[in-house]
Amino acid sequence: MAQAQQPTQQQQRKIAAPPINSETQAFWDAAGQGKLLYKKCAGCGEPHFYPRPHCPFCFSDQVEWQEASGRGAIYTYSVMRRAPVPYAIAYVTLAEGPTMMTNIVDCDLNSIKIGQAVRLVFKPSEGGPPVPMFTPA
Amino acid sequence: MSIKGKAYIVGIYEHPTRLATDKTVPQLHAESAKGALEDAGLTKNDIDGYFCAAGDMAGLGQLSMTDYLGLKTRHIDSTDVGGSSYLLQVGHAAEAIALGKCSIALITLAGRPRAEGMATGTQPRAPERPMPESGFELPYAPATANMYAMAAMRHMHQYGTTSEQMAWVKVAASHHAQHNPHAMLRDVVTVEEVVNSPMIADPLHRLDCCVISDGGGAIIMTTPEIAKSLKRPLVKVIGSGEAPKHQMGGKVDLTYSGAVWSGPLAFEEAGVKPSDIKYASIYDSFTITVLMQLEDLGFCEKGQGGRFVSDGNLIAGVGKLPFNTDGGGLCNNHPSNRGGLTKVLEAVRQLRGEAHPAVQVKNCDIALAHGTGGSLGTRHAAATVIMERE
Numbered sequence A: 001m002a003q004a005q006q007p008t009q010q011q012q013r014k015i016a017a018p019p020i021n022s023e024t025q026a027f028w029d030a031a032g033q034g035k036l037l038y039k040k041c042a043g044c045g046e047p048h049f050y051p052r053p054h055c056p057f058c059f060s061d062q063v064e065w066q067e068a069s070g071r072g073a074i075y076t077y078s079v080m081r082r083a084p085v086p087y088a089i090a091y092v093t094l095a096e097g098p099t100m101m102t103n104i105v106d107c108d109l110n111s112i113k114i115g116q117a118v119r120l121v122f123k124p125s126e127g128g129p130p131v132p133m134f135t136p137a
Numbered sequence B: 001m002s003i004k005g006k007a008y009i010v011g012i013y014e015h016p017t018r019l020a021t022d023k024t025v026p027q028l029h030a031e032s033a034k035g036a037l038e039d040a041g042l043t044k045n046d047i048d049g050y051f052c053a054a055g056d057m058a059g060l061g062q063l064s065m066t067d068y069l070g071l072k073t074r075h076i077d078s079t080d081v082g083g084s085s086y087l088l089q090v091g092h093a094a095e096a097i098a099l100g101k102c103s104i105a106l107i108t109l110a111g112r113p114r115a116e117g118m119a120t121g122t123q124p125r126a127p128e129r130p131m132p133e134s135g136f137e138l139p140y141a142p143a144t145a146n147m148y149a150m151a152a153m154r155h156m157h158q159y160g161t162t163s164e165q166m167a168w169v170k171v172a173a174s175h176h177a178q179h180n181p182h183a184m185l186r187d188v189v190t191v192e193e194v195v196n197s198p199m200i201a202d203p204l205h206r207l208d209c210c211v212i213s214d215g216g217g218a219i220i221m222t223t224p225e226i227a228k229s230l231k232r233p234l235v236k237v238i239g240s241g242e243a244p245k246h247q248m249g250g251k252v253d254l255t256y257s258g259a260v261w262s263g264p265l266a267f268e269e270a271g272v273k274p275s276d277i278k279y280a281s282i283y284d285s286f287t288i289t290v291l292m293q294l295e296d297l298g299f300c301e302k303g304q305g306g307r308f309v310s311d312g313n314l315i316a317g318v319g320k321l322p323f324n325t326d327g328g329g330l331c332n333n334h335p336s337n338r339g340g341l342t343k344v345l346e347a348v349r350q351l352r353g354e355a356h357p358a359v360q361v362k363n364c365d366i367a368l369a370h371g372t373g374g375s376l377g378t379r380h381a382a383a384t385v386i387m388e389r390e
């Protein structure tokens, strides 16, 4: 069987709505305003992601929401070819330190590189808040 | 306190089915248990410890299976961390036997993802109830293949590992599978065939991925005294180790696995080194999984896995470290999408001298079985078991 022609521009992929709970409501409220939040610990000073009410490094509950600049670099990625619409999953390391899972969007999927500078964009989810993703800077 | 030499593997069974359209999952568990009991020369009512991973059976599956099989036990274990669960359970059974908490332990695995038409590696799977990380992962469509692919991509970037090197893992497995009449894929493949197979999730090709199969298996473990009263070759557990690895609060590093912790625990307990291992069963969900685990277990230096697996180094009778001589998950089977139990089975066959003659390792006195359950790309549990023939 011949390999199907792969589109290189990301088309519309249906993005699942994130499950939201009392821990993460503030994160998704901010996402609705175009802001990406992470948590920083007042006890040990470490930022962490995904955000929790307790620091995963020192277990302090003195953790505070911080707004990320939206700048980052691709730590690793993979283009899923066996999907109705191919898409690029990735880990992006934020300028502020933590690395987060995301998608790389609005670009030629075959041009993505590890180390590439990216910037924050939001994409609508199905029946949920917009979701933070990244595109080449 | 150590488990070294305090528990023996006396019964093993691998279900021959690879497509169980007409059998249920509990039935596959039961048939596997029966096979392992017959291999050991024991009966169902001898069992006083039962290990069944909840993931094989929905809900309180361990309890339902205890009922279904009609067991009366004094030790219950439903440890479930994905495909490596059964390797952890061998360690846990050895601990329970060493402490006298049970004397004859049964471990079973069964599943039928193939009959159920599951797109195991390429379809994102949401947990029944959201996990704490779900909101920060599910929107991005993590499947199994693209998670392992991200680990492979970073390894290639950081260490210069190539697709051709990863392909050698599959080539070696296929050389072994040609001798296994039950294996799903028995054709020997070349490096070129692997790297020219369709891309699934960059950089993993179709032939970098394990098979989707139905089936099951079972293991019986017991005390040294009971083992010596039975008629099977004596295979004892001499070391075990387990360790989780995760995203570390955002300090993500996909270049190594939990084997960097589980391996040293097992080697230290066993009192042996990687160079003492004559045969290794290494969980092969994907080719990258094997390459990375071999590095992390200390069979080669970190970053040298690509060179280590190349040129047939994993092929029995050819290379320095024969691996997965049953064809492994890449060619033989991957029952319930979980490869940990079958890894133990082939290691025991090698130690007994009961592997296929074409792949039997000469003087195989010490063997290792290792696995990664969950995902290399997010969270996983590594487990290492070292066994010795007495």
Ligand SMILES: [Zn+2]
Pocket (backbone or CB within 6 Å): A041, A042, A043, A044, A045, A046, A055, A056, A057, A058, A059, A060
């Ligand atoms: Zn802290």
